[in-house]
Ligand code: FES
């Protein structure tokens with residue numbers, strides 16, 4: 001009898017498969033690519049926020065010894081953009097510049113110093129135009145249009161009303177309205193943007209290495225911009241130092257590098273500075289929200305009215321999707337009936353915004369959870385209970401037709417309530433200390449891909465050869481979130497093999513199948529399911545082969561990972577023997593696995609754009625934040641965070657914890673210190689001292705609970721883990737501050753200056769009240 | 777102008793001619809090809825470029841290459857023996873102190889420097905020692921665990 005059993009890894013703490021490379025310095029990022037004779041690329045950027053370009057003179061730069069190529073807008077009349085409906089951006093500005101820092105020309109030279117010197121020799125003549133740095137200014141009736149095809153600088157306005165909101169408010173016991181402002185924030189991933197473009201003039205082929213989250217989009221956009229056949233382009237994604245959404249869209253850096261490489265007939269490496277990385281932006285827009293809620297005295301929400309304005313920056317980018325998410329994702333967390341949403345996405349003369357982690361949901365969630373908390377207080381209800389009163393009853397479809405199959409929010413709320421000792425401690429903490437809670441959620445990938453081609457959502461290949469090695473080929477971009485690890489785990493689990501037998505190759509368009517990329521938390525769900533499918537297909541092949549070898553029927557074959565046998569008494573055949581048998585028919589084996597979302601998850605047709613928000617599974621999160629407020633200085637210290645995240649099933653507890661902690665912490669940055677600042681469109685915060693990211697000394701312990709609601713469609717039941725916990729931190733923080741000092745902050749970030757000013761205001765009000773009382 | 781630079785780099789003696797104004801960071805990455813040390817900012821903001829100079833963690837982006845003449849410089853590539861990961865490397869790998877890995881060489885070198893002068897640091901001491909390194913992925917929770925785990929491995933003598 002054979003004692004071996006399939007090896008299991010799902011649910012373990014599994015270190016990342018590419019960890020050894022990262023801790024040893026062997027991991028190569030784009031800027032680490034060194035090639036003899038490589039040229040250095042540099043970009044000349046507009047000093048004007050809004051202007052008509054009359055002339056760009058690059059003759060002196062071109063004449064500088066060592067300069068090999070110069071490109072300007074004249075070199076490319078094509079446009080790019082992530083959404084097929086709004087590709088209005090040129091890689092290098094033509095005719096007009098629309099923000100300070102927009103590329104106007106670029107140089108490739110023998111070294112960085114020469115390229116830098118050449119930039120100093122470029123001049124431009126312009127006719128300046130009025131520039132708009134706020135949504136309000138850009139929407140003014142007499143404002144000049146940034147883009148001809150977008151009258152009134154309105155990228156998109158969204159309106160829907162589902163149910164009857166006025167009626168709902170009339171039935172409420174309490175109706176409150178508040179306004180919120182969230183500052184613009186940047187991903188500020190640690191790796192600065194970089195691209196290496198290699199042009200093979202003999203074959204007319206282009207290879208681009210880029211720090212991207214979606215090599216496929218880069219491939220599409222290179223073809224468009226270079227006017228080259230896609231078959232002549234190869235895109236490679238080396239190790240990527242974080243993305244958080246900044247690199248979902250193709251950036252002008254990789255496109256400009258390619259234009260330079262083609263013109264110079266060689267290899268160009270462009271590594272932009274931290275300042276330029278900030279200017280390239282693609283972060284979360286400054287958002288103004290007016291929110292009105294109706295509530296019964298038991299805490300049931302009767303109606304919602306939300307108006308949301310986003311300052312989108314100078315180009316469309318993801319704008320339409322962001323403003324739609326902000327509306328649709330009001331749903332799918334609580335049971336809402338009557339909802340009205342007005343969204344305006346505005347074009348302004350600031351760097352273009354994009355899809356920052358928690359895309360579209362974060363600022364609106366901040367407003368919603370803040371007002372909920374405030375109204376709970378007014379009604380004398382416990383904020384935790386108010387959430388409970390409004391739970392969804394899953395499985396269900398929301399009023400805007402979003403499909404919900406698994407819903408672990410109640411368990412998340414229970415966990416943080418228990419672990420933080422909410423019941424015992426809230427209201428009983430010493431002066432200056434407070435507890436706040438909030439909930440949030442996120443999608444596990446958009447159900448409808450941006451580029452609808454009719455192909456499956458995800459495709460994974462597995463190759464098995466004479467050496468018995470199982471090689472997973474996937475286009476899913478590993479950007480530090482652990483996607484490669486999850487795919488290896490999934491394949492190993494299905495085959496019952498140790499993970500060490502499985503290798504993975506990603507990120508080279510010549511080798512791996514196309515993938516829609518690492519964004520909107522789609523990879524574990526979609527690519528994970530495709531990997532499981534591929535592994536099951538491989539298992540079928542192996543079972544057939546084992547049956548032949550053991551002269552048994554396939555249905556009698558049992559797979560034990562390293563051993564295949566026909567019944568418990570059989571000694572069976574080893575994995576290597578089965579592989580040998582399997583190869584006899586076909587030689588090297590490659591199997592394919594696919595995954596496609598189901599139509600029910602695609603969102604309804606209740607309003608224009610209502611597909612945005614549809615997903616196969618929503619993650620849920622609840623958190624409690626404990627703060628201490630120093631009333632003398634206005635400094636808020638986060639003492640501790642308790643967070644529980646419903647990720648369906650933790651395929652890898654280590655990486656789930658890491659993702660959840662990273663999300664909470666990133667929410668903390670937005671809530672407490674991060675914000676961009678401009679002066680006449682000049683970015684004043686383009687470094688990490690002025691753009692204040694929390695340091696290790698500012699950062700609290702984060703107690704992390706995992707809730708497993710086992711989604712029926714998720715891979716092994718899993719849903720996303722990397723975004724849903726971000727949004728909750730913001731309102732949990734301001735709710736905690738309110739609990740600590742009785743002051744509510746509706747504008748973010750809550751900096752010590754703002755806290756100090758608010759405390760002074762509160763003190764003055766108290767003093768006035770006391771004086772009035774005395775005189776009365 | 778160029779100068780002659782003689783140093784011990786990752787345990788090996790080395791001589792190079794370096795321009796006066798060349799940064800140690802660029803010397804390591806572009807001249808020597810030790811790209812493990814990362815550039816994360818335009819100067820002094822992030823700690824990604826941290827290396828050890830005579831065992832002291834310093835920012836190589838604020839150090840002139842010529843100024844390390846006669847000194848001992850260690851980068852992340854110096855760690856581990858016979859291909860095995862060192863204690864700090866194991867900590868960052870096994871405890872997930874590294875996600876995208878871009879800040880990791882800097883954090884690792886700052887941690888190695890800390891553990892060489894303080895083999896059993898408290899949480900506060902770890903936070904202080906790593907206070908000028910920025911990580912955008914982890915939220916730092918697991919970085920602290922990684923350093924503590926490394927200290928424990930060192931104490932047990934179970935890693936190189
Ligand atoms: S590269 Fe950022 S501190 Fe040196």
Ligand code: FES
Pocket residue numbers: 190241242480873874875876877878879880910911912913914
């Ligand atoms: S692991 Fe990505 S920045 Fe630290």
